Amino acid sequence: MSKHPIGIFDSGIGGTSIFKEIRALLPNEEIIYLADSKNAPYGNKSEENIIQLSIKNTELLLKKNCKIIVVACNTATTNAIDYLRKNYKIPFIGIEPAIKPASLLSASKAIGILATKGTLSSALFHKTSDLYAKNVTVVERIGEGLVPLIEAGKQNSDEIKKLLIGYIEPMLKANIDYLVLGCTHYPYLIPQLKEILPSHVKIIDSGLAVAKQTEAVLKANDLLNKEKTNGFVQFYTNSDVDILKTFVEDSFEVNYLDF
Incomplete structure (x- = not known):
């Protein structure tokens, strides 16, 4: 599983700020990022709705064989991470205001x-x-x-x-x-x-702290990728691909996915 990707999801492009910190600290890790922009913002939704959206994102990342999931959204963390940790076996990294x-x-x-x-x-x-x-x-x-x-x-x-x-x-x-x-x-x-x-x-902001916690949890679970080359990165959005592209490097693959 160590070569499997890190999964990251957010209610849109905001979590790319977290992605950048993780990528800088762990450049050899493969990463899959979900931007649920179609349902942004999560901040004005009910707790039940936020949990259901977080389940949807988690299930998709699990289908893509992610070994750990970073909930790169403060609202999803504070409302849904307890549920996710109780119902799925892989580690979850959350984000809270500092x-x-x-x-x-x-x-x-x-x-x-x-x-x-x-x-x-x-x-x-x-x-x-x-x-x-x-x-x-x-x-x-x-x-x-x-x-x-x-x-x-x-x-x-x-x-x-x-x-x-x-x-x-x-x-x-x-x-x-x-x-x-x-x-x-x-x-x-x-x-x-x-x-x-x-x-x-x-x-x-919490970006660097989240990246360090992701590294620590990967180490503790013996999930760090030992490869020396840069890992592949894939971004998926259910909204405007061109806007997401402006927030990430040109070399990264950005795809539309209806989820």
Whole structure:
């Protein structure tokens, strides 16, 4: 199984930010990526619907012989990963907003979290927040409208910048010094965010931590690919192939798949 691919799924192209970290750390691993853009965003769906979509994506990756699955979506992780781990035998890697490091590192004792409704309202998010952010002011904002614009390739638009200013303003009034990105789509907004945020406010996302955890779990299960050559990468989307192509290297194969 060590030569089998790593599976990654997300509610669209956002998880490519996670893919890039995994690829950089584990270049010899073969990877299959599912972009469920047809059903994006997951953040405004019910928990039951998110679980059903996660099952659909998992089943497809299992048919493609994946040895581990990275749920590269904060909303799917916080709502569905417990179900997936209980019902499938392979390892799952999830993604949560980086509340812990932001809370521990904050000098102003105030942090901002920009995430989807599905993430912010989940039991797992509240459990993590209660555990690590008891002594910190947490300013939460739902990034309404951001994911559809990124999915349309408009991450650098004036429309996105206007939305971001509205979401960030209350955080700055609360004197945050860390902004946690709680959606894998949002790292693509970092250039825009840096124009809005004062220089002392640091941005945290979970990409590198997820890549390191993926490597650790592969090692623990003796699933690391020992080949020395770069592994193949395949992307599948059930929406616009051309938009997904703009988020990945030209050398990677991008295919349309009705799933």
